[in-house]
Amino acid sequence: MSSASAIATIQAFASRSGNAAFPNLGLSRALFAQALIDRIRLPNLMDQGSASLCGPAVFLFAVLRKNPNVFAKYVIDLYETGQGKIGGLVVSPGIDCRSYRPAATAIAAVDWVALASLRDSSNLFSDYQTHTNEAAGITLPGTLAGWFSAAGFSQVENRTNLVFDSDLLTLLKAGQLYTSGAYVCLFIGANLLSGQPSGDAFPDHWVALTSAVQIDGAPTTHLISLGEKLKYDNAVAGKPVSFNVYTWGDASRSVTKYRAGLKVKNLLSYFYGYVAAK
């Protein structure tokens, strides 16, 4: 579906009236609609801000690019009725989430509606009701894969490991899936991107792959044929690796921003696998 039809959907929404199911967003329907149009035109404007909503962000970043009209209807329905739908994925945030007043400096109102609603609706035991909720914001790989499946994506694949960091072959397969047109979400330790020391590089952050993976400045297709042997290839492990991801409102964030010359073996200590879908 085109962006044009999504924008037409949003303009129709803007011309209607009625109360929002999120009464404390602090901005008019027209401004909300304009922010939504901005995200249709430039998907990376969708930004978790200072909220722990990276899982919903990477999933909805895929929805937004695959079918902007579905994304627009999802957000509009949440705004007007308090319930949204993406394929068979029904999102019904609780009253606390809907009543929250997001500070624009923390997270934009339209992103709160889109992201926090999905997170809150998917939580069985804890509410996601303020942007400072950290534990309630964590998205497990199975949950993310479940969202893709319920939303109607195909070839959903979950290759993650919560305990051990993953291997190079898994990273290369993620890159291969990306180049074949899949939406690929990498499970990493956020310290990789924030520049903090790697000492506590446990898996706590989702990013979306937005470029091919390169090793030593070259494509990696030929390396995949090495298969399991890659695990013991110290030469490859010592080579520099680079690729870009979508995270924190940036669609082309390089993994080497704070780690010039990042080597494969160092990257892997932050990498815990991927969830992909088409």
Place this chain on the structure above:
Amino acid sequence: MVTSRRSERRKAVAHAVAASWAHAVSSARAFAPLLVLVVASAASCRGGCASRGGEAALPVELLRRVQSPADATPVAVDIGDERDVFLVAGARGPVQLWSEVGAGAAEATLPAGGLLLAARFAAGGSVFLAQQEGEVRLLRPSDGSAELSHAFGTIGRRAAISADAAYIAFGGAVLDRGTGAEVGERKPLATQSALSFASHAPRVVSAGFQEPWVNVRDLPGGATREWLAPGKVTAAALSSDGALVAAALQDGTLCLWRQPGGEPVGSWQGHEELRALSFGERDESLIAADPEGVFVSDVAARRERWRDDIDGTLWVFAVDGNLAAAGTTDGSVWLWDLSQQKRLAQLRLSSSAIVAVDISARRQRVLAADETGAAAIWGWH
């Protein structure tokens, strides 16, 4: 939207004599009777509360009330330093300049051109506008023509202009208006949580939340120093002389570093969910606000020395000199004298959330706007 006041510009205009109170009062006769105050007896105080200095009662008078166009949810307000005018900016415009006196239409209506990150008067009386999409402008209020228009070519979350309007900061970049060129290398930070100039020194600080770095840039050379904060940064500020950097972390910790060396000075526990952070007069204190109230910390002792909790939820906060103002989600505006450590007044604009507030110690004005677009300016002497 949280709007943090910048006392620097007001401090810089040291020569000016306060605008004539009599003139303001006589011009405001059409307006509501004396609104007033409230106070100390109703104030609550916790943790480190010092002497309140007795009851306070500040006679505050409504000077003018205006209404922004429908759908123009305000994002910023500013009190003019140089004449009796104030600014109310909608999130995507318009930016309207209103006379404090009279009841006519806005003096000027300026287009925003996009989602505004900043809108305020700059030194010389022009209006500074910065858009999320990277365009910054300095507009002449008289005819809306541009003194300056510059495109940074990137999306940003924060923008600021120096007290003398010589430099404009946007995201991780700083523009030198004199040369028309950017100063030094860009240092963008994901989820930038602070960007502000020292009021009396050529220095600017930037900090990030998801990328918890603090970056200090010297001007005009552009040399930068950056270091990892010990946690995600929610707010940061420079002392007026640029010699100290303060940062508030997600867990409520307040940290200080000395400049230009960068050595840590110390840290202490403040409060979470900070709305704003700035240095007090003479840089001897740190002033901050959280959803429950305002608190002042002693820089030398590195501990909180006074706190005042309010009714309702504090949403926006502004400081100028010894005065502070806060707007709450229930439409109230609170005023404090920080040097006396006492609450001065509680005003009511409406029953809607206050989304922008400004205070001027020199001009003795407080200005607030709510989410429906209603705005009011009050004065006292």
